[in-house]
Amino acid sequence: MLTIIDDPAHITLQCHGVWTLPNLAAVAQNLELFKPLKPLRWDISQITELDSAGIALLQLYYRNFENQGVVSELVGTNGTHTKLYSLLYKHPHQDAPPVKIHSWLHNLGREGYENIQGVGKFLAFLGEAFVLLLYTLRYPGKIRYHSIMVHIYTTGITALPIIGISAFLIGVVIAFQSLVQLQKFGADIFIVDTIGISLTRELAPLITAIVVAGRSGSAFTAQIGAMKMTQEIDAMRTMGFDPFIFLVWPRVFALILVMPLLIFFADLIGIFGGMVVAKAQANLSFNEFLYRLKGALAIKHYVIGIVKGPFFAFLIAMASTYRGFQISLNTESIGHYTTVSVVNSIFLVIACDALFSVLLTELKL
């Protein structure tokens, strides 16, 4: 492959054999470590087979050694070598400077700026959506009832099993943790109050919203993104079908209608989970539990929990459809924006819940 012959006057690099990509690793590693101090002679007459990798190797190290100030000459070239060389290196060697990497300060500034701009864009999106909502309200025939039904089915009915299981487990967990504390005071019966109020007012709405954001929110983003990639949205626009009327509002309405029902379902299953634990751990029969619940659970807690539903639904649906429209033509952006959409939805839900807490406490509810 490569023999280094050290003569008094110069060093000869005797290249021989097959110089193709699979066979070059050893030669290249040799030359990488080689530090010539005398003039070099590359003898390539013994090379039996040469491909573009072989040419690149010769060219690279020939150039490198010359740049180090070593006088080099190439001997033993034949017609095939020169032809291959002149075709491969048509243009003079040039290095493109790598893309500049910005400092963290620059990136921080840009991220911040883009986030602030993002809020503006989201508001613009909401604005456009509401303008088109008012427009559709003037022409109720344009409302996509069928589409709303389809989304009610996919976001509501098919979500029941996962929401049921999550709510049941939350009920079980809360009951277990509370009982341990309550039993210290012999106040076992207060498990009913704890479960009833905490689930209906806070936990059931929150758990439902989180499951819906992960399940339906991400689906909304991916669906709209895929439609954007295949230019279906452009096609709709050119035919005069507005994507807000056809895609956004049906999803938002469906979710607004479905969310309170899902929360109600989660309330029932969650309380049932608590009842099971209360019976097992505190010997509280189902009848006693329900009798106590009637007195302990004021209707307002339940209503507050249900009322949160449409707000959460609106935020989830809007944030996820908005992210769907941001997906661009490369495949990576689908994954990126779907993640962003779920993160945004859950954050908005929690922020909205906090706002509710403050507001309702101030109102003494």
Added chain:
Amino acid sequence: MSSQPIIQVQDVVTAFGDTIVHDHINCTIHEHEIYALLGGSGSGKSTLLREMILLQRPQSGTITVLGQNIATLSPEEAQNLRQKWGVLFQSGALFSSLTVGQNIELLYREYTDLPANLINELVKLKIDIVGLPAHARYLYPSQLSGGMVKRAALARALALDPKLLFLDEPTSGLDPFSARQFDTLIYQLRDLLGLTVVMVTHDLDTIHHIVDRFALLGEAKVVAEGSLEEVLAINHPLIEYFFQTTVQTSHQKEIHGIQS
């Protein structure tokens, strides 16, 4: 031109459900030639290409690529064979999370032990031979135009110096001028690197300019195989349809009729 077969398709049958796509078809691709698979939509030319590159299996028949029957390869043999060919997909299929340079580099990093310097040199070289500007290596596929994506994908297909190059509709989606440039590029690379090129194409200009031999697929059969002169000498409605030897004149009559 030597006549040693590089790819031999014998008695291949392919069916999707009840639809027969290939009904006992045969064709032979020789070393150093530019060979095209031609046919209308749904004639199974892309399917045949996918069968040659181990993405799909025919129901029966044998396909021999570089002297190996691809139906009976062990996983290692298949892996070795895959390193001997390069494939250019219709939409480029560049990995969108990597830059053009990284797309090419990946193959060297996975399959060779070359030092970083040499890999860098090779990446630059490949980008240059396909006619991309040097800074293109730092761009992501989403930042490239259609023609540049095809060139970048070709650079990736050529990374491991394959002897065999498969192209799936290389000129589709390019403007006529870029398409001819791309043809010339493939023609030069064939001579330069001693490649054998197999392509699926609809582009009659490509057939006229650079293709040595081709197979015309239709009605689940190979209707004709050979050079352009050989195929045009055969009398078959599909050949007439494709090359518009008679249809064109009737079209012209229609148009003249409308005009007058």
